[in-house]
Amino acid sequence: MAIAPEKIEVPAGSGAAHDDNFHNPPEKPSAQFHHDADEKTADLRHRELIQSALGKYYVARAGKQSKFQNWGAARQTAAEVKWEAVGHLDQYLREFEEKITARGTKVFWASTEEEARDYIVGVIKDAGARRIIKSKTMTGEEIHLNAALEKEGFEVAESDLGEYIVQLREEAPYHFVFPAMHLSRGEISDLFREKLGTAATDSPEELTMIAREVMREKYIAADVGISGGNFAIAETGMISITENEGNARLSVSLPKIHIAIMGIEKVLPKMSDLALFLPMLATAGAGQALTGYNTLLGGPKQEGEIDGPQEFHVVLLDNGRTKLLADPEQRDALSCIRCGACLNVCPIFKNVGGHTYGTTYQGPIGSVITPHFKEMQTWKHLSSASSLCGACTETCPVKIDLAHHLLQNRRNAATQKPVWWEKWAMKGFAWFMNQPRLYRLALKLAPLAQAFHPLVKGRRLDPLYVWTAGREFPKVKRETFKDFWAKRGNLG
Amino acid sequence: MKITLFIPCFVDSFYPQTGRAMVRIFEKLGHTLDYKPQLTCCGQPPFNAGYWDESRQIAVKVLDALGDAERVVIPSGSCGAMLKVFYNELFIGTPREADARALGEKTFEFSDFLVNELGVTDIGAKFPHAVTWHDGCHGLRELGIKTEPRALLENVEGLELREMGEAATCCGFGGLFSAKFPSISVAMGQVKTKSALETGTKYIVSNDGSCLMHIQGVLDREKRGMKCLHLAEVLNQGW
Numbered sequence: 001m002a003i004a005p006e007k008i009e010v011p012a013g014s015g016a017a018h019d020d021n022f023h024n025p026p027e028k029p030s031a032q033f034h035h036d037a038d039e040k041t042a043d044l045r046h047r048e049l050i051q052s053a054l055g056k057y058y059v060a061r062a063g064k065q066s067k068f069q070n071w072g073a074a075r076q077t078a079a080e081v082k083w084e085a086v087g088h089l090d091q092y093l094r095e096f097e098e099k100i101t102a103r104g105t106k107v108f109w110a111s112t113e114e115e116a117r118d119y120i121v122g123v124i125k126d127a128g129a130r131r132i133i134k135s136k137t138m139t140g141e142e143i144h145l146n147a148a149l150e151k152e153g154f155e156v157a158e159s160d161l162g163e164y165i166v167q168l169r170e171e172a173p174y175h176f177v178f179p180a181m182h183l184s185r186g187e188i189s190d191l192f193r194e195k196l197g198t199a200a201t202d203s204p205e206e207l208t209m210i211a212r213e214v215m216r217e218k219y220i221a222a223d224v225g226i227s228g229g230n231f232a233i234a235e236t237g238m239i240s241i242t243e244n245e246g247n248a249r250l251s252v253s254l255p256k257i258h259i260a261i262m263g264i265e266k267v268l269p270k271m272s273d274l275a276l277f278l279p280m281l282a283t284a285g286a287g288q289a290l291t292g293y294n295t296l297l298g299g300p301k302q303e304g305e306i307d308g309p310q311e312f313h314v315v316l317l318d319n320g321r322t323k324l325l326a327d328p329e330q331r332d333a334l335s336c337i338r339c340g341a342c343l344n345v346c347p348i349f350k351n352v353g354g355h356t357y358g359t360t361y362q363g364p365i366g367s368v369i370t371p372h373f374k375e376m377q378t379w380k381h382l383s384s385a386s387s388l389c390g391a392c393t394e395t396c397p398v399k400i401d402l403a404h405h406l407l408q409n410r411r412n413a414a415t416q417k418p419v420w421w422e423k424w425a426m427k428g429f430a431w432f433m434n435q436p437r438l439y440r441l442a443l444k445l446a447p448l449a450q451a452f453h454p455l456v457k458g459r460r461l462d463p464l465y466v467w468t469a470g471r472e473f474p475k476v477k478r479e480t481f482k483d484f485w486a487k488r489g490n491l492g
Numbered sequence: 493m494k495i496t497l498f499i500p501c502f503v504d505s506f507y508p509q510t511g512r513a514m515v516r517i518f519e520k521l522g523h524t525l526d527y528k529p530q531l532t533c534c535g536q537p538p539f540n541a542g543y544w545d546e547s548r549q550i551a552v553k554v555l556d557a558l559g560d561a562e563r564v565v566i567p568s569g570s571c572g573a574m575l576k577v578f579y580n581e582l583f584i585g586t587p588r589e590a591d592a593r594a595l596g597e598k599t600f601e602f603s604d605f606l607v608n609e610l611g612v613t614d615i616g617a618k619f620p621h622a623v624t625w626h627d628g629c630h631g632l633r634e635l636g637i638k639t640e641p642r643a644l645l646e647n648v649e650g651l652e653l654r655e656m657g658e659a660a661t662c663c664g665f666g667g668l669f670s671a672k673f674p675s676i677s678v679a680m681g682q683v684k685t686k687s688a689l690e691t692g693t694k695y696i697v698s699n700d701g702s703c704l705m706h707i708q709g710v711l712d713r714e715k716r717g718m719k720c721l722h723l724a725e726v727l728n729q730g731w
Contacts, residue, residue, distance in 0.1 A: 393633065430550050
């Protein structure tokens with residue numbers, strides 16, 4: 001059961017808490033989810049903050065979607081390209097490896113998060129390096145890289161503004177695209193004042209300048225730059241990095257060594273596929289026509305080039321992805337381009353917030369893939385924590401059938417290891433519903449029982465407490481529809 | 493045409509007036525009606541909980557009872573989606589696969605049936621009030637019903653439709669979800685009622701009684717004085 005990498009000790013006061021589930025590793029993820037969900041849903045300030053932030057996103061996204069000649073057709077094409085790539089991962093990944101290795105890049109295939117961590121730590125140790133600058137990488141979060149690096153005594157700095165903010169707060173990213181979206185400008189200003197001794201400010205520009213000044217020194221001092229990768233292009237052997245701050249470019253080009261880590265599903269067959277995927281990622285993810293900086297990296301510094309790292313390593317991570325690939329129903333979940341659109345439209349995410357999930361990948365996509373990447377029984381509660389409204393499926397730019405995958409996870413979890421009382425409750429329910437006479441009798445008695453309901457309503461004694469704690473329960477009518485129908489003389 | 497009404501459990505017990513309204517409307521339009529009183533439930537609760545064997549035990553009774561029906565009409569997008577979409581998944585690879593598909597093809601949600609099958613958008617109803625509309629998720633996203641109920645409301649004399657910002661946002665019911673995760677469910681309900689209240693209307697209308705049950709529950713707890721009505725109840729007014 002992969003609840004958290006408990007084996008790694010967390011250095012006190014370090015940014016290691018940046019990883020998921022470090023706060024309460026012994027607590028069961030489902031208990032932690034329920035607890036945090038209760039807390040966050042009651043936090044009206046949080047509700048307001050997220051509603052307002054996403055309200056701006058919806059407007060921006062709608063505007064940029066309308067610039068596509070046909071957004072629906074673009075989604076269909078994107079889904080087909082990813083389906084082709086995911087369906088032939090063996091072929092495209094080998095092509096990618098061959099092309100990028102030819103320019104002096106080292107490619108490492110990591111089956112597990114441990115293998116990926118060990119390789120990265122090994123590269124840094126071999127180089128005698130100490131200072132690491134990172135640009136945003138969710139795959140790095142997935143393998144709990146920061147904790148592993150800090151345990152080795154390396155100095156790790158996040159260069160993405162949002163990531164830097166949550167690193168200073170020693171917490172996990174709130175949202176895999178917008179790590180600090182749960183914080184107001186005032187809170188960020190207070191954080192900088194406390195940690196960096198800067199003056200209070202409400203201006204986003206000034207806050208950015210504060211972070212930039214800190215970062216500039218770290219870029220220059222860093223021995224190693226670590227990044228993720230948004231796409232790997234098989235045809236040309238390049239990785240594509242998308243960002244808005246320019247920090248990724250600096251992180252990977254100034255230090256002597258660049259290590260990029262990405263999931264094996266990030267491969268695209270052709271360079272020309274980016275013509276669709278770059279604007280699509282920007283539009284779906286952030287309501288932008290195109291992200292500020294789009295960088296293609298094809299290897300370390302080549303002969304005759306004046307800059308770039310001396311060493312370039314690409315870590316290709318499996319970590320459960322091939323398990324998902326083997327699932328014929330849910331394979332399309334590997335098409336995900338991590339745009340975060342499904343989080344942004346998810347009413348569950350908007351009410352419980354990102355940290356409540358306790359996972360690297362929050363929201364609908366996280367609820368779908370986490371049981372595959374980790375373990376079903378420990379993480380199945382995420383698939384139940386959905387009203388199945390389908391807003392995720394409707395919005396996904398690569399048309400992943402997220403809502404139905406949540407249903408399939410529920411079925412797989414119950415088939416694999418049914419919860420005994422749920423199984424009996426469902427058996428009882430099915431039996432009862434198949435006894436129309438008993439059902440009718442119960443309906444006749446219900447109004448009588450409901451007459452006494454006020455005595456216990458909304459209290460723990462109330463059999464309907466889960467409903468009545470927050471809502472009123474409807475009254476069973478004395479004349480049901482069937483009674484009405486019988487009275488009309490339609491029934492004997 | 494002979495129309496068989498599928499009356500979901502919550503309509504039968506809590507909101508029989510929705511079923512009565514459908515009967516009156518279809519009879520006005522000159523159709524004969526049928527109803528299968530032995531049917532109690534579509535099997536969605538065990539299906540959504542992941543217990544598909546138990547769901548099938550209920551669903552086969554539906555397949556049996558509705559096998560010879562000409563058209564089946566349901567006043568709920570959610571139960572409609574169960575019969576039309578999810579039965580196909582539930583029975584795939586079983587001996588009843590073809591029956592499930594056949595039932596799906598002749599089953600319709602109420603507003604979809606009126607507008608797209610009968611070609612009716614004007615019942616001759618009068619309802620001199622401002623109302624706001626809630627799109628039930630399953631009707632909207634599994635069955636693609638969005639314009640049909642609006643077309644019907646447009647022709648109700650005196651009715652003014654004021655759309656709310658969160659019309660297409662889930663009300664938080666989600667069946668067993670509302671019992672398993674009550675705090676999230678209620679919070680979603682509150683987002684919905686807040687948006688509805690901002691329209692300044694007195695009525696929330698929808699084509700899904702299960703959503704309305706949840707929304708009314710939240711409204712009543714908040715003592716908002718707003719009332720939920722099924723589309724059929726609105727179309728049943730003034731004639």
